[in-house]
Amino acid sequence: MSHTAHIPSHRKPRRSASKLALRAGVAGGVLSTIAVAGAAGPANAEPVTETIEMPTLGSLGTDLSSAVAASAEASQQEALGQSLEAQETAALQKAAKEAKKAKAEADRKAEAERAEKARQEAEAKAERERAEAEARAEAQARASRDSARTQLTSTSASDSSGSSGSSASDSGSSASDSGSSSSASDSTQAPSGTAAAIVAFARAQVGDAYVTGGTGPNSWDCSGLVQAAYANAGIDLPRISYQQSSMGSSVSLSNLQPGDILYWGSRSGSYHVAIYVGGGKYVGAQNSSTGVVERSLDWDPPSGAVRLL
Structure with missing residues (x-):
């Protein structure tokens, strides 16, 4: 315990600001009342008492709170x-x-x-x-x-007319008989064996589309169809038309057999090929307008033919 604990304090207790303000307001009101009474007149006159209300801390606090609240809002x-x-x-x-x-x-x-x-x-x-x-x-x-x-036919006709009458007549009769025999033989000839396989494959593609570079199964170009038809019969052919027409042996257009390769252009420089199918007809992939068709030789006569069979 501190040695100064028993000494009482001589300091006066602090008064709160609110109490001081309240006392100041009351004192001010009393002094104002006395001053007004003294100035009213003689001593025998009735005292006039006038009270001036002073603002209180309560109203000031309310106004201040309202102002603060309004400012905050x-x-x-x-x-x-x-x-x-x-x-x-x-x-x-x-x-x-x-x-x-x-x-x-x-x-x-x-x-x-x-x-x-x-x-x-x-x-x-x-x-x-x-x-x-x-x-x-x-x-x-x-x-x-x-x-x-046309030019070749005209030349042949001119040469024939220059020969003797009897010889020309005999030669013409012999050629006519030979042509008729070849034509009749071709119209009745039916492919067999390897030729039959080639012809059957070619005819099965009639109606397919023509596409440059096409090798099937539903679109072809001319050499692609010929190559595939021969491959169906177990024979390998080059891919390009002029290479295909350069193979085998040349045959006359009057002595065609089913399976022969027809070509257009020169034999070593052909630009189109097709397959002879008999009966004076061929199957070929013509162009993008017609596709794969079967046509008579008269529709577009070939330049020549080769035989590989």
Whole structure:
């Protein structure tokens, strides 16, 4: 225990600020009342008492609290308004950014669609031009072959007319009999064995599409069909038409047999091949317009033929 604990304190207790203010207000009111009474007149006059109300701490505290509350509410409203404005600004910026992004994506898709459409149109145009070029080349080749045959026929007729009458007559009769015999034999000839397999395969593809470089099973070019038909019979052929027409031995168009390879152009430089199927007909992958067809030799007479069987 402290040695100073038994000494009493001489300090006066502190008075609170509220009590001091209250006493000051009461004293002020009393003094004001006395001063007014002294100035009213003589001693025998009735005393006039006037009380001046002084503001109390209670009303001051209430007013102050109201002011503080109002200020706080105003600050809160202002802060809320600023927050809403900031949110609106952020939302507008986000919407603008998303709209810009969506527009860029739409522009990109539109450009891609335009490019794809242009590509398709270019491919279609190229295909049309290629088909037209093939048709023109085929027509020109056919016209050239027809002209050459006409010239050859005229030359042969002229040579025949220059010979003796009896010899020409005998020779003509012999040639006519031989041609009739060959024609009759060809029309009744039926393929057999390897030739039958080649012809059957070729005829089975009639109606398929023509595609440059096609090797089946549903689309072919001319040499691709011939190669596949011979492969079906166990015979390997080169892939290119002029290589195919260079194989085997040459045969006359008047002495054809089923399975013979027909060619157009020169033997070592042919540009088209097909398979003779008998009866004066052939099967070939002609072009993109006709596909694989079976046609008479008269429709497009070949330049020659070769036999591998």
